[in-house]
Amino acid sequence: MLKFYQKFTIGILLGFTLFAINIVILEKNLLPTIYETALKASSIVIGGIYFTIIFSDGIREILIKEKNSSQVSIVIPNVVKYVGYILVFIGVLAVFGVTSAEALAGGTFAGLILGLALQPVLENFFAGILIISTGFISIGDHVRVLNSQIPYVPANLPPYKFFSREYIEQGLEGTVVEIDLFYSRVLLENGRELRIPNSLLLKSSVIDYTSKLSKNIYVSLRVEFPLDKVDLSTLEEQVKDSLKEFEIEEGPYLSEQSDKDNVIVSLRIVADVNSWKRTKSDALRELLYLRSKMIKGQTLR
Numbered sequence: 001m002l003k004f005y006q007k008f009t010i011g012i013l014l015g016f017t018l019f020a021i022n023i024v025i026l027e028k029n030l031l032p033t034i035y036e037t038a039l040k041a042s043s044i045v046i047g048g049i050y051f052t053i054i055f056s057d058g059i060r061e062i063l064i065k066e067k068n069s070s071q072v073s074i075v076i077p078n079v080v081k082y083v084g085y086i087l088v089f090i091g092v093l094a095v096f097g098v099t100s101a102e103a104l105a106g107g108t109f110a111g112l113i114l115g116l117a118l119q120p121v122l123e124n125f126f127a128g129i130l131i132i133s134t135g136f137i138s139i140g141d142h143v144r145v146l147n148s149q150i151p152y153v154p155a156n157l158p159p160y161k162f163f164s165r166e167y168i169e170q171g172l173e174g175t176v177v178e179i180d181l182f183y184s185r186v187l188l189e190n191g192r193e194l195r196i197p198n199s200l201l202l203k204s205s206v207i208d209y210t211s212k213l214s215k216n217i218y219v220s221l222r223v224e225f226p227l228d229k230v231d232l233s234t235l236e237e238q239v240k241d242s243l244k245e246f247e248i249e250e251g252p253y254l255s256e257q258s259d260k261d262n263v264i265v266s267l268r269i270v271a272d273v274n275s276w277k278r279t280k281s282d283a284l285r286e287l288l289y290l291r292s293k294m295i296k297g298q299t300l301r
Contacts, residue, residue, distance in 0.1 A: 007054040014050060018043040037095060044091045052084030078132075078181050120199070121182070127198035128181035137176050137184070137206060145186065145196065146171040147204035171207075209273055217273045218249050219280045223287045224262040229294045232263075239265055242290045246270075246283050 021039070060077040130136065137143060174188040184201055186194045196204075209217075225235065232254070239252040251267025265287075271279035 007058075011047075011051050011054060015047050018047055040095045041092045044095065045088055048084065048088035048091060052081055052088065056081035056084070082181070120197075123199040124182045124197050127202040128179070128183075131184070131198055131202060132179055132181075136202065137179065137208070139176050139179060140210070141176045142174070142209040143176060143186070144171050144173040144207040144209070145201065145204050146207065147200060149200060171204075173209075211273075215273055216270050217276045218268045219271045219276055219283070220266065220268050221280070221284055221287060222255065222264055222266045223284070223291060224264055225291055226262055226295060228261070229297070230263070235265065238290060239267070239287065242286045243267075243269065243283055245286075246279070 021043070056077040059080055063076060172186070172188060172194060174186040174194060176184065177187050177193075178185040179198075181198070183195050183197050186196060188194055235254070236252050240248065247270040249268045249270050252265050253267065255264040255266045269279065269283055
């Protein structure tokens with residue numbers, strides 16, 4: 001990926017090339033007037049948009065490194081980018097000799113037509129402003145977007161989950177990597193990039209796994225124990241002893257029998273929101289170790 005100074009150098013060379021082409025053609029009158037005007041306008045568009053993009057990207061990189069503020073790193077580069085686009089548009093109008101009065105009159109009529117034609121675009125634009133200004137989501141947040149218009153397949157297996165106290169969090173999960181004024185990018189857990197229109201995102205419910213209000217998550221565990229191998233009067237204490245390194249939030253309880261030969265022990269433990277899968281895995285391993293010891297009739301450690 002090119003660095004800022006490399007992109008800027010390319011931009012300077014591009015600007016000199018466009019300038020030289022215009023000078024040669026205008027001085028030697030190689031093209032009719034209308035084509036000369038179109039060439040000037042095209043040069044302004046190409047050069048203006050290029051420099052607008054590299055400057056906005058450069059400012060974003062600087063703000064992310066120095067300010068470490070996701071909202072500032074979004075707002076300022078976007079303002080620079082769209083102000084640059086407006087200046088390019090004004091420059092093109094000036095080349096075609098459009099006066100301010102004509103531009104205002106034409107802009108009013110064109111604005112009415114475009115406002116109706118580009119309603120989805122404007123909806124995404126204003127939704128983007130709201131998302132950025134309110135902090136609805138921020139770059140770096142680990143989120144799950146819940147919306148019926150975003151396709152997903154809810155988990156419905158295994159069947160025993162019907163009786164579980166856990167609930168299925170549907171939707172798509174990933175990390176927010178960019179918020180633009182029209183759409184946002186979420187990097188999914190499978191590595192694919194999801195681009196969500198801001199209007200759709202603003203209408204969605206979002207689970208924020210990196211919320212500053214909650215650093216913990218409650219994880220449910222359910223393990224079957226054979227009835228002919230356990231002492232029901234001490235089973236709960238044995239489970240607690242095997243999980244003494246973990247913070248038990250609720251339980252353990254003897255839940256419904258899964259069949260005539262086994263009883264289910266259920267409980268909930270507290271885990272850090274960023275490492276709950278590892279915590280659940282470690283706790284489940286301890287319970288399975290306890291179950292294995294009971295089945296083999298070994299002395300519990």
